[in-house]
Amino acid sequence: MKEMKVLLVDDEEEFVRALSERMEMRDVKSDIALNGEEALKSMDEDLPDVMVLDLKMPGIDGMEVLRRAKKAYPGVQIIMLTGHGSEKDEKEARRLGVFEYLQKPVNLEKLMRTITKAYKSKFEDTMSAAAFAEAGEFDTAKEILDRDKKK
Numbered sequence: 191m192k193e194m195k196v197l198l199v200d201d202e203e204e205f206v207r208a209l210s211e212r213m214e215m216r217d218v219k220s221d222i223a224l225n226g227e228e229a230l231k232s233m234d235e236d237l238p239d240v241m242v243l244d245l246k247m248p249g250i251d252g253m254e255v256l257r258r259a260k261k262a263y264p265g266v267q268i269i270m271l272t273g274h275g276s277e278k279d280e281k282e283a284r285r286l287g288v289f290e291y292l293q294k295p296v297n298l299e300k301l302m303r304t305i306t307k308a309y310k311s312k313f314e315d316t317m318s319a320a321a322f323a324e325a326g327e328f329d330t331a332k333e334i335l336d337r338d339k340k341k
Contacts (some may be wrong), residue, residue: 194309197238198219198227199255200271201247211240212298226250230258237263240289241309242301245272245279253282260287267308271296271299 195231196213200206211222221238223229225247233241241259245252256268270283273294280291289308292301 192207194218194240195236195238196304196305197223197229197232197241199223199241199247199252200243200244201225205228209298209301213302216302219300226252226255229255233259233263233266239267239312240267240269240305242269242271242305245270245283246274253279253286256286256288265312267312269301269304269308271301 193244195220197217198206198210198213199222201224203224206222206224210222212232213220221232221236223232226249229241229243230250232238243252243255252270252272259266264287265266267289268287270280270291271294272279273290275283275291275293283291289311290304292304
């Protein structure tokens with residue numbers, strides 16, 4: 191598998207830089223965006239495989255970033271990470287297609303496992319669709335890919 195691209199989005203600069211450094215110590219490279227606008231611009235320039243997204247940010251908040259990102263780039267796996275979320279927020283994030291919704295503070299090992307799981311799941315449907323297409327089952331392959339677009 192290719193090297194994973196992770197985008198960390200959080201307005202708490204010290205937190206997001208520390209998280210990036212701790213991930214790099216585990217050989218996972220990441221880019222950083224400090225607000226929603228930066229996150230969307232970064233996605234346009236260099237699409238990540240996985241985005242770890244804060245919910246509450248000034249300007250474009252995490253829910254709106256999630257909404258726009260899933261519409262423009264449905265294959266990106268998004269993990270919402272928040273210290274201020276509610277049950278209502280979690281429901282809405284799941285409806286919009288978030289891969290996982292985690293509360294801060296989060297255990298780094300749990301976050302790393304979730305990022306890895308999100309990254310791997312990104313390719314499962316695509317690989318499955320390719321296998322069906324190769325076998326001549328084009329309708330099934332299209333169904334899988336269409337389902338993936340809706341995620």
